Amino acid sequence: MRVLAALVLFSNTGWGAAEYTCKPAPSARMTVWGHNHVLVDLSSKPLVLLRGSVRALSDQAVDGALVEVLDLGGAARQPSQTAEDARTRTRVAACITGQTGGFEFDLPPGRYELITSKPDWNSTSVLVVVDRRRGKRRDVVIPLKVGD
Secondary structure, three states: OEEOOOOOEEEOOOOOHHHHOEEEOOOOOOOOOOOOEEEEEOOOOOEOOEEEEEEEOOOOEOOOOEEEEEEOOOOOOOOOOOHHHHHOOOEEEEEEEOOOOEEEEOOOOEEEEEEEEOOOEOEEEEEEEEOOOOOEOOEEEEEEOEOO
């Protein structure tokens, strides 16, 4: 697993509400762990609302990506390292991106891990904090790369 902070970007320019629309994910659809799993820790930059988009490295929207939100709980809890580890976490929300690659989750304050995946692509985890008082309004842009 690689830890890379430069891959996940913040965007201060929001889209229209329709751009964040994604379909609820069936409970049977789980993260597909890529050959390379990237972990990005953005927990030092709290967000008011968890929203953004999944983009290919070419900056094209990724349609059909699973975006799972797992409860990370207290500060001592470490991010998921394997598929088995991820299954021990509580799934708070999940959706499948549409043509815009957008997602939006209205979550209570807390620590979360977003795991983004798609069959035959690598996977990305992003650690975030939702804090309505200290957080900022930013969109999280999660890059996803075709599998190696």
